[in-house]
Amino acid sequence: MNKLIGNITMINGPVILGENMTGFKMREMVLVGEKKLIGEVISIDGDKGTVQVYEETEGLKRKEVILSTGKPLSLKLGPGMLGNMFDGIQRPLKKIRDDFGSFIPEGIGLISIDEEKLWDVNFTAKEGDLLKEGEIFATVEETYLITHKLLVPVGIEGKVIKVKENGKYNIEEELVVIEDSFGKKHSLKMYQEWPVRIPRPAKERLPINKLLVTGQRVLDIFFPIAKGGTAAIPGGFGTGKTMTQHQLAKWSDADIIIYIGCGERGNEMTEVLEDFPELIDPKTNRPIMERTVLIANTSNMPVAAREASIYTGITIAEYFRDMGYHVAIMADSTSRWAEALREISGRLEEMPAEEGYPAYLPSRLAQFYERAGYVNSLSNKEGSVTIIGAVSPAGGDFSEPVTENTKRFVNVFLALDKELAYSRHYPAINWLNSYSGYMEMLKNYYEMELNEEVEGLRGKMLRLLFEENKLQEIVLLVGEDVLPDDQRLILEIAKVIKIGFLQQNAFHKEDTYVPLKKQLEMLKTIDLLYERGLKAIKKNIPISKVRNGELYGDIIKMKYTVPNDSLERLEELKNEINDFYNTLELDYSK
Template sequence: MSKAESTETTGDGVIQSVSGPVVSARDLDARMNDVVYVGDEGLMGEVIEIEGNITTIQVYEETSGVGPGEPVENTGEPLSVDLGPGMLDAIYDGVQRPLDVLEGKMGSPYLDRGVDAPGIDLEKKWEFEPTVEVGDEVGRGDVVGIVEETVTIDHKVMVPPDALEEGETTEIASIEPGSFDVTETVAELDNGESVSMHQEWPVREPRPSANKKTPRTPLVSGQRILDGLFPIAKGGTAAIPGPFGSGKTVTQHQLAKYADADIIVYVGCGERGNEMTEVIEDFPELEDPANGNPLMARTSLIANTSNMPVAARESCIYTGITIAEYYRDMGYDVALMADSTSRWAEAMREISSRLEEMPGEEGYPAYLAARLAQFYERAGYFENVNGTEGSVSAIGAVSPPGGDFSEPVTQNTLRIVKTFWALDADLAERRHFPSINWNESYSLYKNQLDPWFQENVEEDWPEKRQWAVDVLDEETELQEIVQLVGKDALPDDQQLTLEIARYLREAYLQQNAFHPVDTYCPPEKTYLMLTTIETFNDEAFDALEAGVPVEEIIDIESVPRINRIGVQEDYEEYVEELKADITEELRSLY
């Protein structure tokens, strides 16, 4: 709710004390989570504690200069987001204020306190095309019309979930095509309710759904190590923990650019401003690989960088997931990137300490695990109340101090998510990107996603993946021996295994995010790369059994070409020729 929309206020109070973003007010008639406006400048805040006559508020803006005795104005409504056409190709702050609109108001990119604007343009006209007729029966959440929001996405105008009771239906009393702004009525219902393109929804309350189902379709990312070894489902949850400089943000950028979701919601939560600037500058220029349109046409960005008010960081995660749920209700698959949940947890820790709450481990609040669970549990593959199916996939980066995965945010996240992509500083230092440690990472979605890969890629996909995992596991064990006695002390078959594993690491697991071809690898190419390395493995061990020295086997001319499969556009023909050359060369040795 914007300040301009707050027409009725109740029980105004007076500031009693100020401690950073935490303000105490007396004589304020308010309920938990009510939005209030604090001080003479009307700074936006939210009620987080009520004790007797004292109400505690977290303020979403800088509070310097605010003092006791200034007024506090209550709206009587919880923190909500404006939902409707116009959220795509938009950049918001943590409480859904459009940054471009605020910059226009201020005439400067440096925003003054107290400035406000609705989350969507309330005056812009949209061409509404009905999908139902007068007399048609509708229930809550049903689609009554379509608006072309961007060149990529049709925005489906729905009956608000709170317009009817669960299971209740009514008829369309009137509906017409035309040009409307989001506040105008586009359809009347028989029960007297009106439908517009604009909805409001409290950010801390999940939008209703009919059923949460087991996801069985992968969120194809185009990243070989993710799709090939550690896949995530559409409607799944994943964590990307890693120390500074290990590639968390780049990995999330790649997912945002290339994951086969219909809608991307990217939440920059407390990260460095230059990283968010990169997203804002890059995304408008990027071409959607699915249709050639601008990527921003299906993307909504929420920017709460490290220099922005800490309290708004705590709310930006909820703002993002609520926007994602809204598009899920339309039947879309949504991918939400949160970068990073550690900064979000640190914001909660700061607020908690100012409230003088009993601290938990490492000073984090005792409810850290519950808040993380509340966020990730809003992801899933859902049957919506209108009969459609949609998904929200939540992928959260975690920034453990010093790369210590035993710290509370990482550990509590691990208890909730089902996919774990562990980034490794040592791999990053060796310029191995994406620097995902294949020994520590895992996916609990593999078994339920295997039927999709078998049907859409190849029947033996699970067997090929398991072969690669076994080779990499054996290499890890052998490397411990190599460090003690050297590679030459190993038997020939183990030396050959190390060579096979090297090609798995360098050709298959590494991927160049900045190469125009290698930046995205479809599952078919991922599979063929793996089968090429396995072909070398099978033919090499046949040659070894025939008495060919291991030095001659690994020295054949065609094998280094495996490293170039990733950059080939016509990869099918290249792989076929390469397999034939490897087989011919090795068999010619015996």
């Protein structure tokens, strides 16, 4: 450990001021006071410095020492992270509870992944091999679902001069020794350390052109999220941000889920902890926790660690991405993270910007979201990090700074609507205010997966919904009866789209997850209903006859009555639509 020592001169909550800080570096991790609280140097001015402390500072006194560690705030990246739950600086909460009780004591140090557990290591490298940075030298079956690939740390390459036999080892044992071109030897262990605020490098960034399949109709067809993309889910209290993220965590086709509870209420993280171990991955029939990492920094935990939790999550995600996995991050919520920035900025007496947030809020948001992407990693494998951040604007006001600035840096904006939520329409994504910038990028993906063009049908359904919204203003003023029949048909079809397609029941076996092919066929069924109805109206058949209550009801209920593994019922519905209108037109032609 570096022997540089400073002294505390002033304590201001999570921020302390120190003197005699000459020799300390920016973003360096330090140990504060007799309890050796974990902190990070966030500013230096001459021999005076400011330290952000990631633990409770109650009881600290002036003149206590600040010890340098000589390295930035870093994570231990290795086997043992999947299925685990950490706080904002990667301390394992289950182990802390077992060892210390229900509350996190101060000064327990930067413990992280289990150093004693033995892992079954299978080596892929052998003596004489030339290994470059980021290459795989061994594998570990971390869980039944995920093989953990041990990577050569960044900045190290050379010839393998020593390799252990396949067997069981803990993460601290030396597994491989590499000699570089200068004759220096490097010891490779099962883990590596990485600074949380520095993005992990990749060989190249690849085009974003694959859909993150979620099984949620309003997303996969109307507002798609791409693998390696960015999305924001803003909404006021009770609109279903957490519930929407839970559905994405449960059902998206990402290989690994990183769920960050950033400043949310403890009961919400408790719900995640209770639900996830009971959830079964539909692809493997194994617990979904075997491919999930939970990071919990709830509203009653240190505010500085909340600020770090976002970086902890994205660093773990990049590490699994480098192995060739597709990772989805659920950040709930970035508003609480921004509030942590605001509080720390206030303690530092910085000049505030809009609504008290620091002036650098946009750049911090940009730095976070730009770490998403689809890449060819240093191990020469394709992987991705998809970031889905919830935003919690007070009162659902989307004009507040966090929502407005987030909107600048994400390509999918899923605006949650309180009126939809209060009417029990979930997901409560407002189709008028939401958008996705990935539709054009995913055009070829839809054509390859479905053998059909989706964009035109999607655009047609959205136009009907926009038209229905305009017509509703007229209906409120003068009633529906004054509208011509073709416009009254739009009102009826829009209702079918909203209830039969966009509304989805997370607790129904057939409706909680819907395959992409079924989604398209459902939308084609609704389109056929509209086209045949419009054709009948053009033949002067009244809307009272065109709208068949029983048939419309069957179309709305098709999401429950059509099994996900069979589309025969949808074909029957299409035949019923054609038969009904053929008979109707025939009767009126007489």
